[in-house]
Amino acid sequence: MKTLKILLIILSVLFIILFLFQCVLLFKSVNKEKEQLEIANNIINNTKENEIPVVTKEELELNKNVIGILEIPAINLVAPIQEGTDEETLKVAIGHFSESSFWDGNVAFASHNRSKYVQYFEKINELKNR
Numbered sequence: 001m002k003t004l005k006i007l008l009i010i011l012s013v014l015f016i017i018l019f020l021f022q023c024v025l026l027f028k029s030v031n032k033e034k035e036q037l038e039i040a041n042n043i044i045n046n047t048k049e050n051e052i053p054v055v056t057k058e059e060l061e062l063n064k065n066v067i068g069i070l071e072i073p074a075i076n077l078v079a080p081i082q083e084g085t086d087e088e089t090l091k092v093a094i095g096h097f098s099e100s101s102f103w104d105g106n107v108a109f110a111s112h113n114r115s116k117y118v119q120y121f122e123k124i125n126e127l128k129n130r
Contacts, residue, residue: 067102070094070109075123085110091117 068081085095090112100108111120 066093067096070120072127075126077120077123079111079118079120081109090115093118094120 065082066080067083070077070079070081080093081096082089082093083096083098085097089095090110093111095110096102097108097110100106111118113119113121113124
């Protein structure tokens with residue numbers, strides 16, 4: 001009989017320990033989820049802070065680094081074009097591949113469709129063949 005009582009006490013203690021362990025794991029999981037949501041919100045908020053403000057066509061034309069302006073009315077795009085496709089250029093403009101033509105034949109441009117800076121080509125998939 002005494003052995004049964006000891007066994008019940010041991011099982012009760014083990015149950016309490018397991019229950020507390022599960023509570024700790026749940027608490028850590030909830031805190032981790034909160035941290036991840038906070039990181040995501042910070043990314044979203046920082047993206048808004050780092051976005052380049054929309055400017056008028058006239059303001060773009062005054063910028064000396066701009067070699068042209070790409071207008072695509074079907075997707076409401078008016079964007080500056082700068083020479084080069086490096087990261088700094090693509091943060092502020094559509095990049096022109098220097099190996100491609102300015103006037104004859106194919107002209108090649110680069111831009112992001114998702115970026116924390118500018119995303120001029122975000123609606124490029126909405127263009128249709130005509």
